[in-house]
Amino acid sequence: MPSRWGGSPREDASRTIAPLNCALPVTITSSSPDAILHEVFGYTAFRGAQAEIVNHVIGGGDALVLMPTGGGKSLCYQVPAIARHRRAQGVAVVVSPLIALMQDQVGALEEAGVHASFLNSSLTLDETQKIEREMMSGRLVLIYIAPERLTTPRMLAQLDSLQQRGLISLFAIDEAHCVSQWGHDFREDYLALNLLHERYPEVPRIALTATADDLTRADIIARLQLEDARVFISSFDRPNIRYAVVEKDEARKQLLRFIQDDHEGDAGIVYCQSRKKVEETASWLNDEGISALPYHAGLDTGVRKRHQDRFLREDGIVMVATIAFGMGIDKPDVRFVAHLDLPKNIEAYYQETGRAGRDGQPADAWMAYGLADVVNQRRMIDEGPAAEEFKRGQRGKLDALLTLAEAHDCRRVRLLAYFGEASERCAAYQNACDNCLTPPATWDATEAARKALSCVYRFHQNGGQRYGAAHLIDVLRGKATEKVVQRGHEALSTFGIGADIAEAQWRVVLRQLIALGYLRTEGEYNTLELTATAREVLRGDVQMLLRQPSDTPKRSSKTGRVTRATRGGKDKPPPLPLDDAALLRFEALKAWRAEVAREHNLPAYIVFHDATLAEMAQTQPDSMDALAQISGVGAKKLEAYGSEILRVLGD
Ligand code: ADP
Ligand code: ZN
Numbered sequence: 001m002p003s004r005w006g007g008s009p010r011e012d013a014s015r016t017i018a019p020l021n022c023a024l025p026v027t028i029t030s031s032s033p034d035a036i037l038h039e040v041f042g043y044t045a046f047r048g049a050q051a052e053i054v055n056h057v058i059g060g061g062d063a064l065v066l067m068p069t070g071g072g073k074s075l076c077y078q079v080p081a082i083a084r085h086r087r088a089q090g091v092a093v094v095v096s097p098l099i100a101l102m103q104d105q106v107g108a109l110e111e112a113g114v115h116a117s118f119l120n121s122s123l124t125l126d127e128t129q130k131i132e133r134e135m136m137s138g139r140l141v142l143i144y145i146a147p148e149r150l151t152t153p154r155m156l157a158q159l160d161s162l163q164q165r166g167l168i169s170l171f172a173i174d175e176a177h178c179v180s181q182w183g184h185d186f187r188e189d190y191l192a193l194n195l196l197h198e199r200y201p202e203v204p205r206i207a208l209t210a211t212a213d214d215l216t217r218a219d220i221i222a223r224l225q226l227e228d229a230r231v232f233i234s235s236f237d238r239p240n241i242r243y244a245v246v247e248k249d250e251a252r253k254q255l256l257r258f259i260q261d262d263h264e265g266d267a268g269i270v271y272c273q274s275r276k277k278v279e280e281t282a283s284w285l286n287d288e289g290i291s292a293l294p295y296h297a298g299l300d301t302g303v304r305k306r307h308q309d310r311f312l313r314e315d316g317i318v319m320v321a322t323i324a325f326g327m328g329i330d331k332p333d334v335r336f337v338a339h340l341d342l343p344k345n346i347e348a349y350y351q352e353t354g355r356a357g358r359d360g361q362p363a364d365a366w367m368a369y370g371l372a373d374v375v376n377q378r379r380m381i382d383e384g385p386a387a388e389e390f391k392r393g394q395r396g397k398l399d400a401l402l403t404l405a406e407a408h409d410c411r412r413v414r415l416l417a418y419f420g421e422a423s424e425r426c427a428a429y430q431n432a433c434d435n436c437l438t439p440p441a442t443w444d445a446t447e448a449a450r451k452a453l454s455c456v457y458r459f460h461q462n463g464g465q466r467y468g469a470a471h472l473i474d475v476l477r478g479k480a481t482e483k484v485v486q487r488g489h490e491a492l493s494t495f496g497i498g499a500d501i502a503e504a505q506w507r508v509v510l511r512q513l514i515a516l517g518y519l520r521t522e523g524e525y526n527t528l529e530l531t532a533t534a535r536e537v538l539r540g541d542v543q544m545l546l547r548q549p550s551d552t553p554k555r556s557s558k559t560g561r562v563t564r565a566t567r568g569g570k571d572k573p574p575p576l577p578l579d580d581a582a583l584l585r586f587e588a589l590k591a592w593r594a595e596v597a598r599e600h601n602l603p604a605y606i607v608f609h610d611a612t613l614a615e616m617a618q619t620q621p622d623s624m625d626a627l628a629q630i631s632g633v634g635a636k637k638l639e640a641y642g643s644e645i646l647r648v649l650g651d
Helices: 033-041 050-058 073-088 099-111 125-137 153-164 188-199 214-223 251-262 275-287 301-313 346-353 371-383 388-406 411-418 446-461 469-477 482-486 503-515 534-538 561-565 580-600 610-619 624-628 635-650
Strands: 063-066 091-095 116-119 142-145 168-173 205-209 230-233 241-247 267-271 292-295 318-321 334-339 363-369 442-444 519-522 527-530 545-547
Touching: 033 050, 033 073, 033 635, 050 063, 050 073, 050 230, 063 073, 063 214, 073 091, 073 168, 073 205, 099 116, 099 142, 099 301, 116 125, 125 153, 153 168, 153 188, 168 188, 188 214, 205 214, 241 411, 251 275, 251 334, 251 363, 275 292, 275 318, 292 301, 301 318, 334 346, 346 388, 346 411, 371 388, 371 503, 371 519, 388 411, 388 503, 446 469, 446 503, 446 519, 446 527, 446 534, 469 482, 469 503, 503 519, 503 545, 580 610, 580 635, 610 635, 624 635
Parallel strands: 063 205, 063 230, 091 142, 091 168, 116 142, 168 205, 241 363, 267 318, 267 334, 292 318, 334 363
Antiparallel strands: 442 545, 519 527
């Protein structure tokens, strides 16, 4: 069928009718990618590799796209789908594993004036048949299908018939890592997707994922038979996310301060390890005046769904959740992801924090971390049911995460290095990590570490007893507590040898020693024990440079919400702080948007993103032409909402 799709992607660019600044009604049918980007999506330019990918697929090539969350994967198949449809009819078949995601994507496309639909188990028979008829007619531009449905005999017969008439424009396989058994999202149904290539070899395929590692990538290529596909790997940097780790010290209060100072009224996710902690934290936040909802696998399905819907549809909800929450949540305006407990490993941390700021606007990844986290995570591995070999792997991954948490240099460099990407410290970013923003003071803890370990050694010599961190610190600091006196520890040669070091500093030393595996905790009381490698430290072979614990909050910016929401990352235009008048306009636009969203039964961000409303509030367009210049305003939305917006702005 290739001839139907032939020709350079830009050959008809000249037919583009002045895309943005023309008066209505707009009837543009150009199939050039740039024209589609302007006209349908209202964006000015492709990002990163998007243009190259889009052209490659329009030209009939296969592609594997690895792009971080929020990188803009959807446009990579949506623009080619529209272009190929405009040239020769035909429908793009998008395989997507999550019903909620399909509905949102289809809702957003329809809002932008693109005829799209989905087929999944949420539909009645009548609805299904109606959509199937649309699809078979060639009028539909995109159809989203769940993988298990795609490979049914009925669906395959329909695809055969479409293909005989040259009416399949492309296959897009979203969340392609689901095909890999290495990942955590493996889905049996994805394995059958290789039949697409076998059955319809002429149809271009584009597979997309945000999972970066080599193993998964190789798996996707092999299982989906994408050996001949061009691979597009984007940087996995998320320049708009600020990474920060704070020392745990009444974590809940720290969280509250963080939300109140920087994220008043923002949507965010707070991850906790246990269901109980999820419930407690959510109800505590509510008591403190923050709209928070709990989400974990122990809640009944109806409640979970209701909470998820509210999070998606309402403004400014904080979801307090276990890791059961998040897969397939593509809400673009999540302004922060907070961890009250240590995630499992760096992969999990990056995936969870990646849910913040998909819209490219500034967002925070914030974590409170302390000695107990290290101890708990180690214990969970040690006491878990896994085989020893597997546990070794888990410990290695935990160590890497702990090193990140303890780091006093650029966290972004460390994160990206973990995924095999070299980078420079992010100090110049608008949203630099905490360490680049305020480089922490460090101190040489080599000697202190030796003192601590030799004190543990003395305990051991002195009766073989083991003690916990608090007692150890008392002895090191020369505090003659009742327990110290009772055990005769005043007489130890290590009594008082660390009096010059503050208690908080000692805690960091011990945490580091545990994190690095020189000390191990044991039993119910977390007593400390030397490991085989402790000798390296005792001999002075290990240099330890630690961050100085700070008792002042990392950041006390009292920046207003909207100011932050419009501040750009390093690749964004300069900040647009909204003055009071603009803020009022922004609020008025949001109120209007909320009404439209309710009427259409859609999440508000599908109508317009915050950034688009902020730009309207800032620049105050006073005509349809001026409105059309704003990023995120496509032709259909201009037609549907333009005069309303001008009215709201004019009031
Ligand atoms: P991903 O699927 O890679 O996580 P999305 O496709 O959801 O990312 O895109 C993230 C956000 O970025 C969306 O809100 C999308 O509208 C926006 N976006 C994507 N490409 C562009 C672009 N070229 N210009 C402006 N905004 C874009
Ligand atoms: Zn940095």
